[in-house]
Amino acid sequence: MPRLAYLGPEGTFTEEALRLLDPAAERLPCATVSAALAAARGGEADGAVVPLENSVEGAITTTLDEFAWGEPLLIDAELLLPVRFSLLARPGTEIPHIKRVYTHPAAITQCRAFLSRELPDAVVVAAPSTAAAAQEVSLPGSPYDAAIAARIAGEHYGLVELAGDIGDRTDTVTRFVKVARPGRPLPEPTGADRTTLVVFLADDHPGALLEMLTEFSVRGVNLTRIESRPTGDGIGRYFFHFDFEGHIADARVGEAISGLHRVCGEVRFLGSYPRADGVVPRVKRGTTDEEFTEAGDWLARIRAGQV
Numbered sequence: 001m002p003r004l005a006y007l008g009p010e011g012t013f014t015e016e017a018l019r020l021l022d023p024a025a026e027r028l029p030c031a032t033v034s035a036a037l038a039a040a041r042g043g044e045a046d047g048a049v050v051p052l053e054n055s056v057e058g059a060i061t062t063t064l065d066e067f068a069w070g071e072p073l074l075i076d077a078e079l080l081l082p083v084r085f086s087l088l089a090r091p092g093t094e095i096p097h098i099k100r101v102y103t104h105p106a107a108i109t110q111c112r113a114f115l116s117r118e119l120p121d122a123v124v125v126a127a128p129s130t131a132a133a134a135q136e137v138s139l140p141g142s143p144y145d146a147a148i149a150a151r152i153a154g155e156h157y158g159l160v161e162l163a164g165d166i167g168d169r170t171d172t173v174t175r176f177v178k179v180a181r182p183g184r185p186l187p188e189p190t191g192a193d194r195t196t197l198v199v200f201l202a203d204d205h206p207g208a209l210l211e212m213l214t215e216f217s218v219r220g221v222n223l224t225r226i227e228s229r230p231t232g233d234g235i236g237r238y239f240f241h242f243d244f245e246g247h248i249a250d251a252r253v254g255e256a257i258s259g260l261h262r263v264c265g266e267v268r269f270l271g272s273y274p275r276a277d278g279v280v281p282r283v284k285r286g287t288t289d290e291e292f293t294e295a296g297d298w299l300a301r302i303r304a305g306q307v
């Protein structure tokens with residue numbers, strides 16, 4: 001039974017994602033995303049489940065930066081989880097009495113309309129996770145009057161739900177990934193896979209981004225996410241995250257990644273794994289495995305003088 005670290009405590013959205021990704025896993029709750037990844041890297045856990053992006057606010061930058069700079073980890077699965085937020089408080093609290101709200105930053109950004117409409121004067125404070133906020137609010141001497149978290153977190157920590165489904169949109173989805181230390185075989189290609197990379201430029205020059213995109217474009221590889229992140233070396237210095245359709249075992253994907261390796265400073269492979277939405281890529285004419293093999297054989301024949 002694998003042991004998986006995650007952003008805890010009990011009752012986070014990440015825990016819900018972990019239970020769906022691997023119902024049999026032993027769960028190791030951690031205080032932060034970084035601590036969960038450290039547990040996976042250090043061997044206290046066999047892997048970790050962390051949020052990567054959501055459909056309203058985009059990337060969870062802590063996760064992206066950990067993947068780019070920390071000891072290498074490989075993504076082996078992803079999950080799309082619809083997320084619903086509740087306003088939770090100690091029994092007896094009423095909405096007009098709420099002065100201080102505690103929750104995870106991702107929940108703050110996704111409940112902006114509710115907060116400005118219903119609690120315009122409340123101070124909203126960032127918590128390590130939604131469940132950590134619910135746990136804190138449940139303590140009798142807590143400086144916070146309410147938490148925003150999953151309804152189930154409220155039940156777990158003895159809070160009452162003052163309002164449900166308070167997200168700005170009811171169709172918000174968060175994408176979670178499961179990661180493990182490298183060294184094990186990659187997940188087998190399924191025909192509906194995704195690959196994730198981090199790419200650092202060799203140097204800054206006109207067309208550098210276009211050169212990277214060309215490696216994907218000419219092999220018919222469809223991007224599903226592109227993100228630039230600061231390198232930390234000054235304004236204007238960036239590296240890039242790419243998600244795209246296909247598995248590194250696919251010829252067109254392998255060719256694109258080796259092309260990037262030739263023209264970029266550093267390419268960090270973050271994994272090929274089944275897509276949660278099961279979407280099968282439309283492979284352009286001229287970019288199937290068979291066509292790459294046939295072209296390679298053709299070239300070999302010519303090089304051997306068989307014109």
Ligand SMILES: O=C(O)C(=O)Cc1ccccc1
Nearest residue numbers: 012013014104106107129130
């Ligand atoms: O704090 C949590 O419960 C998390 O798992 C992080 C998070 C917060 C808000 C939306 C999705 C994930």
